[in-house]
Amino acid sequence: MTTTVLPRVNYLNVKHTVASWLLTKDHKRIGIMYLIVVSLAFLIGGIFAALIRVELTTPLGDLVSDDTYNKLFTMHGVAMVFFVLIPAVPAILGNFALPLMIGAKDVAFPKINLLSWYIFVIGFLFTIAAGILGGVDTGWTFYTPYSSVYSNSNVLLTGIGIFIAGFSSILTGLNFMVTIHRMRAPGMTWFRLPLFIWALYATSLVQILGTPVIAITVLMLAVERALGFGFFDPRLGGDPVLFQHLFWFYSHPAVYIMILPPMGAISEVIACFSRKSIFGYSFVAFSSLAIAVFGFLVWAHHLFVSGISPYSAMVFSFLSFAVAIPSAIKTFNWTATMYRGAIWWQAPMMWVFGFMGLFLIGGLTGLFLAALGLDVHLHDTYFVVAHFHYIMVGGAIMGYFAGLHYWWPKMTGKMYSNSAATLAALLVFVGFNLTFFPQFIVGYLGMPRRYHAYADEFQVLNVLSSAGASIMGVGYTLIACYLLYSFFKGKDAGPNPWRAVGLEWETQSPPIPENFTEQPIVTAAPYGYETRESNVG
Amino acid sequence: MADGLVAHVDSHEHGEAHHPDLQHHFETLGQQHEAATLGMWVFLVTEVMFFGGLLMAYLLYRVWYPEAWAEGSLELDIVLGGFNTVVLIGSSLTMALAVRAAQTGLPKATVRWLLLTMALGLTFLVVKFFEYKHKWDLNHIPGENFTFEGPHAPQVEIFISLYFALTGLHALHMVIGFGILSVITWMAHRKRFTPEWSTPVELSGLYWHFVDIVWIFLFPLLYLVDRVHQLN
Amino acid sequence: MxxxxxxxxxxxxxxxxxxxxxxxxxxxxxxxxxxxxxxxxxxxAIKYRDKTGEKVGHPIHGxxxxxxxxxxxxxxxxxxxxxxxxxxxxxxxRAPDQALEVYSTGKQWMWRFQHIDGQSEINELHVPVGRPVKITFTSEDVLHSLYFPAFRVKADAIPGRYSSLWFTATKTGEYHLFCAEYCGTAHSGMVGKVVVMEPDDYQAWLSGGGGLSLAARGEQLFQQLGCVGCHLGDGSGRGPSLAGKYGTEETLATGATVAIDDIYIRESILTPQMKLTAGYGPLMPTFQGLVTEEGVMSLIEYIKSLSSTAGPAAPTQASAPAPPPAASDNTGGPGE
Known part of the structure; x- marks a missing residue:
């Protein structure tokens, strides 16, 4: 162990002015800035969700008007998808941890990294403006011709917001890809990369190839709406289904932008708290790439009842089953990693347990929807809503919190209360299941999604959902409380509170602005937990 | 900690002086150059996908409405389009020469070739402006006032919409390219580039060539759909 | 309760x-x-738990x-x-061949069902038990989706296209009918019920409605829009004869052939220049805006009903004014 005294200066306290934050090129500070904006978006999206759940406790649609309800679920979707799920892990945890984990001083293009944040904020402000000026009611999917012709709400402003925010995602992906290619420390070969980095690499692939397509699609929609151009207009012979194809060509892979990075974080946490190497490292790494590539070939499974040919539906169904396999491989490998480990029940691992349970259900229910004959019945029902919430919240958000709890002491230098964090994980897990499991049943009963009022027999299940949502809300509030408390009053965490392996744990907490005092040189594979001096368990 | 994962060495090899263009987070100029170049290529991939959405729409409707596509295409001025194609290919040549001049350390030649490239780019935009104006005069702008005589008027409107979207997006890229080249020319004038460090010129060159290539695709797709009937 | x-x-x-x-x-x-x-x-997690965090796992790599x-x-x-x-x-x-045909249009925010025999109904559909029913439908505005949870079938209604779905009901009773594709403000109000009846009851219900059959209404429209002036039954008119054409193939001016089905007839009415029949000039004007989606459906049904021998009647000049096209709102089904 090096005996040099660590400097007291770190990236948080090196300068205190507002300008030093707003003009920073330090990837760690940019990660924190994303954390603030994304948390705000999560709060806003969460408030919308709460209002939706309150409305749905009765079948009559008596709390808010139908118009307001439509705006609520649209803005819930827009806020959560484009401003929480897509940026959460890559832009917050990725920005913070990626250069540290590969032993670099920063990402390849620090100025562009800062620019991404500004673009993201501008996009967010446009979307907020759309909400304040009366909201938008098209659903987050913006299907034409409703969005292009019939809707009287702020489609244009929201579209511009999403268009702008898309470039933030593209530039982050570009930055990460180049960083992983060109900025690795000496000795950090591809197969010594932590799996979080592999996941980010696969994600940046999707961001680079997919996001431009949604950008142009939203642009076409905006031009059609604002100037009367005809791209999708059936009155001219245009095809509204083309919009769906273009939309899902991005938005299905976007699911992998949301879930791959949390999967990467899960790999880190599970290895650390099992004190073991990841089982089947290369299979987990390559399954990330496989998901990214196959993810581009399954978009039309959102269109099985939208008038595509039954034969193309067959092909897309087959490919959708195929893309399930890499996720299954990951799940089995994580489980096997725990076998004969020395499992340390700390807060990040609690989130991993939650993730495993929820992602499993989310992934397996995907099989129901990939199955053609069944999807005809299930499409556009609450079954779909439940399925993607299990993936997006149960998978992505649980994975995000696992990662956030894991790296929080590194980000802030402070440790939160382990018991509070364990309680929060439990609350969210229980609340989540109570919220969304009944929705599988109500979906199979035939309750369509985006319904403001519904048939009486669906009420009991909806009340259960709303009850679960309130438990989940308590859980999320608790997280905000103890993390903020720890930031101001928490105990010093020290450089490596988890005794984890990885370059990011080699430097002080919080790290110095240039990350490492000396250029690290990597000499071994990641996750060398077993070879440490402790007694083998 | 005897984990054997990492060893530390002194990274500052003092034999090598710091180049003024080397940013702090890179170790060497070579690494910086490779990163920047890779970044540019990745960016161009995103650009391809960006145009890809529109081209997908083009492909679908062309298969659905071949007659409308032929009618719409005949509305476009093949002489002006052809002229612009030659202009852009010429600008690619002058851009390549500018990059070469920068790499071989000839600042004056660099400036000269860059100015010529910009002049050709401007020519393209001026011609494009007159093509657009012609459409405007004929009320061939998609929207409420669109008028078109012909059996496939609604589908021709889709074609014209795609024409404006594709060429407009391309023209926007030309304008951005013009802006980039202005900065680069000014930097070249200030002798900021050396044979050791001419990455910005190379990258703007990559971008410029990409914009040209887009046009090489757009020209036949939009202007040459059914010209064979004109020849006969 | x-x-x-x-x-x-x-x-x-x-x-x-x-x-x-x-x-x-x-x-x-x-x-x-x-x-x-x-x-x-x-x-x-329980068996290998280590409360200290000091131990390390077994070196297993895969x-x-x-x-x-x-x-x-x-x-x-x-x-x-x-x-x-x-x-x-x-x-x-894949719908069975001998299905009972029903036409439907979705628009913000209601479903209209049109039976061949003339009844039309809104947000309600009466069908007989034990007999395949095929619904052909489209949308007049935005996307909708016709969904019968009890039958496990659903398909999107897309403006400019025909969709179809079929089912054979096995139990009499009333079941939900939903719009499953989000379509704007009153999306959740675009619901109704499907009433499955014994065949005898269904027949009674059908005959209780009155009004012209769909094909008859199509025939009226055919005269009223002046179609009959060109599409003469013997093929001598300026347009091709339509008798016995449904279900056959037509050679186009471009040399291609096209199957004459619902979609082709719809296209030919709304965008007649797109696929011209070989041997005929581009004379037919578009009827876009002049005929509703339901009017088009009745015309299709009329053309279907034309056997190859009995062509459309000669134009009856100065006949009594026919009822307005598809002004069928006054023939609401008796289900109320």
């Missing part, structure tokens, strides 16, 4: 048991894998046979589901 928690929707069509069996199978398979992993995670095993076995299971589900799917999309 709250009912107990319902877990399972009513099975009321021949397709429903097929879909449900698939559902049970997938549920069983996924429950097995879910339990397998959950049990392993829980067992490992196992190729295991990796291959848990790649191939799930894949094979997935393929079983895929094949099964695809077979069910083709049963769902």
């Amino acid at each position: 709250l009912p107990g928690i319902p877990l399972f929707p009513e099975q009321a069509s021949t397709l429903a048991p097929e879909v449900d069996n698939l559902y049970f199978f997938i549920t069983a398979v996924t429950a097995f894998f879910a339990l397998l992993v959950v049990v392993l995670v829980v067992v490992f 196992s190729l046979p295991l990796e291959i095993g848990w790649s191939i076995i799930p894949f094979l299971v997935a393929m079983v589901i895929f094949v099964w589900a695809t077979v069910v799917f083709f049963h769902i999309v």
